[in-house]
Amino acid sequence: MxxxxxxxxxxxxxxxxxxxxxxxxxxxxxxxxxxxxxxxxxxxxxxxxxxxxxxxxxxxxxxxxxxxxxxxxxxxxxxxxxTGAPGPARDLxxxxxxxxxxxxxxxxxxxxxxxxxxxxxxxFHLDAPAWFRDADPVPYLEPIARAVWEQRVLRAHYRRWGGEVRRELRPLGIVLKGGIWYLVAMAEAEAVRTYRIARFLAVEATGEVFERPGGFGLAAYWEESARRLEAALHRGTALLRISPRAQRLLPMRFGAVGVRALDGAGAPDAEGWVRVELPVETEAVAVGDLLALGTDAEVLGPPELRRAVAEAVAVLAGRYAP
Structure with missing residues (x-):
């Protein structure tokens, strides 16, 4: 105005x-x-x-x-x-x-x-989005934020991995994590769940006002949800021997998990290599992640993961052989 x-x-x-x-x-x-x-x-x-x-x-x-x-x-x-996040404020x-x-x-x-x-x-300046990734398009962020503030029920059309769903949501809060916006909302049977806002295909405020659940705290919910997600993703632990270069790469490749792995590293050998225990996802995902470290890492265990990495390396060697 x-x-x-x-x-x-x-x-x-x-x-x-x-x-x-x-x-x-x-x-x-x-x-x-x-x-x-x-x-x-x-x-x-x-x-x-x-x-x-x-x-x-x-x-x-x-x-x-x-x-x-x-x-x-x-x-x-x-x-x-x-005040410290002008970009997110503009998005909202x-x-x-x-x-x-x-x-x-x-x-x-x-x-x-x-x-x-x-x-x-x-x-000092806060830049919320992660490096080397465009921000999600979030055309429905403003109406979702308004519904959160006014405690209005939303009728939503949402795209998830298994297909598209339509449901009524009671929006409780919004979280910006690594440049990605999430909605925390109650769905059917009063279950509180997390929705990636970029995946909403349409939202419509019903006009119905709802009561927030007593004792609900957005920060506490998000922290517990993040712990559950990490526990669900990391189904195993890889024992690695890594070079000084890989020690620098580990936090960039694996984030907080890599930092914790380095904190628990053993003493370096004569060449500066150390042994670390790194939480990993499924075997297929772990193989791809560990191959990204190239010749600066050796998988020592478990045996099935070492074998899977060796097989992948053999396939690559055959593919690139003259």
């Missing part, structure tokens, strides 16, 4: 001093022409905005002028919990609200604290 944008422009000038039209346009995510129109609107409303010409020019408020419009709305106060439809809330907060702080807050913002 234009009123929100005019307030944001005013607070930018108040908090940061002189700014050029291109700088204001970048902050507000509008065109420079729109900034010119908004500056004129502020002047017409009695706000003393001064335009300084020249290489060091720009727009600034007349010395001594300050607005007291720094109270936060409910939506702005809520959005402050996403709270980008502009968050920007206005941050400006209001800066305007209300004493000068020394406001400067410290700006230094933190300039020096």
């Amino acid at each position: 234009r009123a929100d944008r005019l307030l944001s422009l005013l607070l930018l000038l108040q908090n940061r001093g002189r700014m050029t039209a291109p700088e204001l346009a970048a902050e507000l995510e509008v065109s420079v022409r729109t900034v010119y129109r908004d500056i004129e609107a502020l002047g017409a409303a009695g706000v003393p905005v001064r335009a300084d010409r020249g290489p060091e020019g720009g727009y600034r408020l007349v010395d001594g002028y300050r607005t007291r419009l720094t109270g936060l709305t409910d939506a702005e106060a809520t959005s402050l919990f996403l 439809g709270l980008g502009a609200v968050l920007a206005t809330a941050r400006l209001k907060l800066e305007a209300a702080l004493p000068a020394e604290l406001a400067e410290q807050a700006r230094r933190v913002r300039d020096r």
Whole structure:
């Protein structure tokens, strides 16, 4: 809305001093022409905005002028919990609200604290998505988030591994994990389950309001769910002998599981190789994962896994033989 944008422009000038039209346009995510129109609107409303010409020019408020419009709305106060994650806030439809809330907060702080807050913002940035992977398309994230907030039942069309399903969900919370959005919701028989939001084919709010289950905590549920998933995935343990290079690769290839394996590693031998116990998934998955370490790893056990890796290596050797 234009009123929100005019307030944001005013607070930018108040908090940061002189700014050029291109700088204001970048902050507000509008065109420079729109900034010119908004500056004129502020002047017409009695706000003393001064335009300084020249290489060091720009727009600034007349010395001594300050607005007291720094109270936060409910939506702005809520959005402050996403201050460190502007990308996710934008995905949830709270980008502009968050920007206005941050400006209001800066305007209300004493000068020394406001400067410290700006230094933190300039020096630290959270980038939630994982490397080398495009973010999931999540066209239904905003209506799902609205249903979570308003405790509205959703009628959903969802794609899972076994096919497509239609069901009514009671949305309890949203989680962003490694750049992927998930919905935690109650389905049939009051079971709480996790749904990948990119797999929703359609959602529709029914208008029905539901009661959240007593004692439910999103963070506690997610932690326990993650533990169950890890236990279900890792069905065995591989005993490996790995080189110094593979020791550097293990955390990148296997994440927290690789880090824990290295923490429990034995003493290095004369060549710097160590023995580790690495939790693995099914044999077929484990073979592919371990072959990714190439000649920097040797599978010592269990015997069936060592044999499976040896067979895969023999097939590759035959395939690439001259």
